[in-house]
Amino acid sequence: MKADTEKNQYIFLEDGGEMGEMIKSYDWSTSVLGTPDKWPPSLCTTLGIILHSAFPMFLFWGKDLICFYNDAFRPSLGIDGKHPGIGKKGIEVWDDIWEFVGPMIKGVMETGKPVYFEDQLIGFYRNGKKEDIYWTFSYSPAYGDNNKINGVFVTCTETTGKIQTIKALGESEQRFRTMAESTDVLIATSDETSNATYFNKAWTDFTGRSVNELLDFGWADLVHEEDRQNFLDIYLDAFKKQQTWTGQFRMLNKAGEYRWLIANGPVRKTVDGTFAGYISSSTDITDQVNALKKTEDSEQDLRGLVLQAPIGICVLNADLVSEIVNDSFIEIAGKPYEQIAGKYYWDTFAEARPYYEDALNKVIKEGIPYYANEVELMLIRHGREENIYVTFVYSPLKDAEGKVKKVAVWVLENTQQVTSRQKVEQSELEIRSLVEAAPFPIGVYKGREMRVAFANKSIMDIWGKGNDVIGKLFSEVLPELDNQEVFKQLDEVYRTGIAFHIKNQPLDLIVDGKSHTYYFNYSLTPLFDAAGKVYGVMNTGVDLTELNLAKRKIEESEKNLRNTILQAPVAMCILRGPQFVVEIANEFMFELWGRPGNDILHKPIFEGLPEAKEQGFETLLEEVYTSGKTFIAEAVPTKLPRKGKIETIYINFVYEAYHEADGTISGILAVATDVTAQVLARQKIEEIVSERTRELAEANSSLQRSNAELAQFAYIASHDLQEPLRKIGTFSQMLEKSLGDNLNEQSKKYFSKIQLSANRMNSLIRDVLTYSEVTKENDHFENVDLNKIVDNIIADYDLLIEQTGASLKSSDLPVLEAIPLQMSQLFGNLIGNALKFIRKDEKPVITITASRLSAEEKKGLSLSQVTDFYNIQFKDNGVGFNPEYADKIFHIFQRLHRKSEFEGTGIGLAMCKKIALNHQGDINASGSSENGAVFNVILPVKQVK
Amino acid sequence: MGYLNIMLIDDDEDDQEIFLAALDQISTSVHCTAFSAAREALKKLIAGEINPEVIFLDLNMPVMNGQQFLLEIKKTEGLRNIPVIIFSTSSHAGTIELTKELGAYDFITKPNNFEGLINILKPIID
Helix, strand or coil: CHHHHHHHHCHHHCCCHHHHHHHHHCCHHHCCCCCHHHCCHHHHHHHHHHHCCCCCEEEEECCCCEEEECCCCHHHHCCCCCCCCCCCEHHHHCHHHHHHHHHHHHHHHHHCCCEEEEEEECCEEECCEEECCEEEEEEEEEECCCCCEEEEEEEEEECHHHHHHHHHHHHHHHHHHHHHHCCCCEEEEECCCCCEEEECHHHHHHHCCCHHHHCCCCCHHHECHHHHHHHHHHHHHHHHHCCCEEEEEEEECCCCCEEEEEEEECEEECCCCCEEEEEEEEEECHHHHHHHHHHHHCHHHHHHHHHHCCCEEEEEECCCEEEEECHHHHHHHCCCHHHHCCCEHHHHCCCCHHHHHHHHHHHHHHCCCEEEEEEEEEEEECCEEEEEEEEEEEEEEECCCCCEEEEEEEEEECHHHHHHHHHHHHHHHHHHHHHHHCCCCEEEEECCCCEEEEECHHHHHHHCCCCCCCCCEHHHHCHHHCCCCHHHHHHHHHHHCCCEEEEEEEEEEEECCEEEEEEEEEEEEEEECCCCCEEEEEEEEEECHHHHHHHHHHHHHHHHHHHHHHHCCCEEEEEECCCCEEEEECHHHHHHHCCCHHHHCCCEHHHHCHHHCCCCHHHHHHHHHHHCCCEEEEEEEEEEEECCEEEEEEEEEEEEEEECCCCCEEEEEEEEEECHHHHHHHHHHHHHHHHHHHHHHHHHHHHHHHHHHHHHHHHHHHHHCHHHHHHHHHHHHHHHHHHHHHCCHHHHHHHHHHHHHHHHHHHHHHHHHHHHHCCCCCCCCEEEEHHHHHHHHHHHCHHHHHHHCCEEEECCCCEEEECHHHHHHHHHHHHHHHHHCCCCCCCCEEEEEEEECCHHHHHHCCCCCCCCEEEEEEECCCCCCCHHHCCHHHCCCCCCCCCCCCCCCCCHHHHHHHHHHHCCCEEEEEEECCCEEEEEEEEECCCCC | CCCCEEEEECCCHHHHHHHHHHHHHHCCCCEEEEECCHHHHHHHHHHCCCCCCEEEECCCCCCCCHHHHHHHHHHCCCCCCCCEEEEECCCCHHHHHHHHHCCCCEEEECCCCHHHHHHHHHHHHC
């Protein structure tokens, strides 16, 4: 019972994962909390919840804020950091961030108000260094048994990965901004809706307006009235065709003067090549334009102006021979003055001739200027082929009749400007490919109308609307989300600038024309522009649909289980919940219960089957339900109804915890077999066996009793009978003596017969006594040298040997484990017999030899193979005996000779046999009346226990 | 050995008679005091009323048996040196060994005939 109680106390640690084991093995004896058996129920309950949760959880408990956490939390501690922190004080584990954590815990414990943080940076020491870690977490009060706050319960998720991705995106954008911000060129971007999304510092410096003011065509009114409509036409027309545009216009700067700008808007594309708007660059060319204007005013001043102009100028005559060329032009051309001035233009720029000869001819012929903006051109400069970017104009100079007399070539090198912009584009491309390749869905929607500005492959796959989504409204792409809250959520984020997160949200999407329910964790994060204004929303998420499908599979397998139960050939059922409601059971089970299904199904088992109450099943079910450990029992006697009467039946059964997908136990699966017939049969057999055993025991004890009686008899016979016998002998002799000479011969003969009879009876009694003492257990075995035994016997029979002239030879005899006295009796009897049973006038010759028995011989005599045996053979030349009686001679009181012939009591050989048997050996005899007798005494070297 | 002052302790009056008859046959000068109870004999010995040179002791006696008597004698200063010869029906080797260990001087198994007894006692008395 004690063991059970202890087990119960630790149940909250069972299956608690690695941390559960850690708590179990932790030495709590020195902790302020004491050992777990002394922990308050509130702590045990709280720990039970934590250890069995798959969500990261942490607990600070007690005055010292002792730390506990579960396996899900464990990875957040990293390697070589705070783990293992179980059982330590909070301030010890979190020493490096206690300044942050400490006051928060104190606050929660004092006020009882929970604290919630999202994506909070709390860096601490782990994985061998201090790491920046982002957390979304809550600190809530944990109540003790006294209903007072006795700890702080922490649930948390590490969001470092998410934050890092967002940061990477932001950094990339930042890089682009930095580059754009540091150039003098006016750079702006616009989206695919023609709205400007960004202006660099050069723009705000130039216009004196903030970025916010410039957005939404806030720059358009600064364009000179005369140029405005023209430029807007070019821009909007190019936008419609999604083509690159070029324009030249005057714009009011912050000083209040109009400056000429030449602007280029190459198309911005997403990675997959779809149109994403423009990235424009504009350069102030007022000085150049003014210079040009002045030359037009006065051809006279032309040369001088041209020569000083910072823009490359080359004036060609109608035959395309250079008349004027300035230093800037020479610099851009990268060729010496002599190679240009006075030379045919296409001789000088032979490498460009195939591309621009027609255009130049057309200018001369039609009088319309030709513009080339930021075109890539291969020029041989300083003897080397170089790819440069130039913007140039073939500008016709007409005479009074309007005939083209000359052509001015205006050139501005844009190489640096273009390459820097390309770098920016490249960097943006890189970010895009990064995001594009991200395995989780990312989408960016701009403007309050939520136009899809970006969507990676992952999110488009989820949407299932193909790849042509950029530029469309989110509500156009996913009209099915109407009334599914998402639009509201997006608008809310855009409006408030507060991020929105939701978990395992079902959304019905139409994929391939069919509506399916998908499950997502998703976040809607506001995107802020440089001015801190929300310009869009970033949508990230995780598709959990497969997870949910897995859940459904579990449900399906549950269904299979139900079918299995119904079709199983043994009794099976599921008992659901803490009341053990019979959820399903098959016919075999109802048969076993002895009640029809309707009585029991869907009822708590002990309500539907009250007969089963208080037979111990309640405790067993509770135990399995709480511990999750399978219980197996065999041949349990159970009282159940059978045909209206309660009968004891015997069942084998198994209780197994029924686990939900999240590991919690929701019921018990029971399987049972009725083994009453087997048990009854076994009991019958056991009864028979026990009856037999009792009979045997009785027989045994009666045997022991009769043995004891026999021993008692032997004692009385030997001792008490000796007394009167001795007196008969003595007094008869005293009588004979006192009669003295008055005795006649006849009387003397009678006295002698009385004496002889008394002596003989005395011998008999003594021999019986000795015989009865052979099997007494108090004699102990020791190593006996048989050679010494023989020596002693010879000494005892000294006189007789001398009288009979006997010769006795014994060869090397072994040392055996034996009772010394009995060996003396054995040898004494056999040698004595050999000396006694001798024909008159013959001298006894006795030979004693010993030989070890082979394995076969032992087998033949049914002897133990564990030890060695010796055959000690006694051979004599005496009267021998008829081989017919070879067995009989070992029976007590069996005599083969008349008393008058040879003396003896008939006990000697019986005793030899008894001694041999007492030593786990045996004795046999062979011999004829002619050749004397041979006795074989078989004795083991060691006594086998 | 020539003991002339003998004590016999034997509860069997027949045996006392046989013993005294045998002594009579051997010598006329020998003096023997026979006791049927060992306890009484011990009392007299301790009181110094009797000072035998040798004690013949039967083993199997009521109240105080021969072994107990032997033990008491050997415990008592002044008595322990009197030789005690066991005079018993028993010829059991274990019994003989035990009494020798207790300090018996000799062990005589009561013989079956009168002549035998005389032959045994003769060398002790003469």
